[in-house]
Amino acid sequence: MRRLRAECPWTREQTHASLRHYVIEEAYETAEAIDLADSGHLREELGDLLMQVVIHAAIAESDDEGWSTDDVVREIADKxxxxxxxxxxxxxxxxxxxxxxxxxxxxxERKQRTHPSEGIPKDLPALMAADKVLGRVDRPVEGDDLGARLLRLVAEARDQGVDPEAELRRATRRHADG
Structure with a gap:
């Protein structure tokens, strides 16, 4: 990757921000390969996802951000x-x-969060974010607006051990297929 950063104009111009959408796309493609139970496809997509990790670490290293691939791997091992x-x-x-x-x-203990939504990415799909918040907040959902009703459905799915994101995805596909 260092050689690519040095010799490839496209790779050299990339920043964390310019590659953001690729990280998201590769994560979704990896999830789809898992859903399809396609081991060969999963291997390929995990490679693409790992490439994103490596290129972001190379950017950090070449831009003197104070960390590299070695630091990422060390942090994983420590965790x-x-x-x-x-x-x-x-x-x-x-x-x-x-x-x-x-x-x-x-x-x-390590994160010491002060608010239930702290640490939940703002761009996380809404059903996934709702599921995470409901896992942190132990009180009933109040209100009768559509959002509150949707939140109660997510709570119901949690109580049944159902992944609301995956369930809605399946239902959407069934509906699209007629």
Whole structure:
């Protein structure tokens, strides 16, 4: 990637902002490959997504932002060790649910959020954002406007263990297909 940044005019001109839409597009293409259960396609899309990580790290390095691919990998490794004390420490767990609860607790301790929507990307699809907020807020949804009714449907989906984004996507496809 360093060579591309040095020798390719297009790559050299790219910034984090100019590549933003590619990161999103590649993430959605990766999700679609997962939905299709197509391992070869998934491998390809994961490569495209990883390429985005590598090019963003190369931009940061060449623009003297103070970090590189090595720093990204180190941060991942540190996070995995910290959030998996049942593997790398002395915590005992007996189920995947306990692992998830412990992961969420450790994440919350580190982030120290002061508002339920803090840390939820503003561009996250609305159903996904609603699902995340409902997971953080323990109170009933108030109001009768359309937004409140939609939020209650997301809460109902959560209670049933259903991913509202995936469910609406399936229903939309069924409707489109007639």
């Amino acid at each position: 995995l060790v910290h959030r998996n004390p049942h593997v790398f420490g002395d915590v005992t767990v007996s189920s995947a649910a306990e692992v998830d609860a412990n992961w969420q607790r450790l994440k919350a």
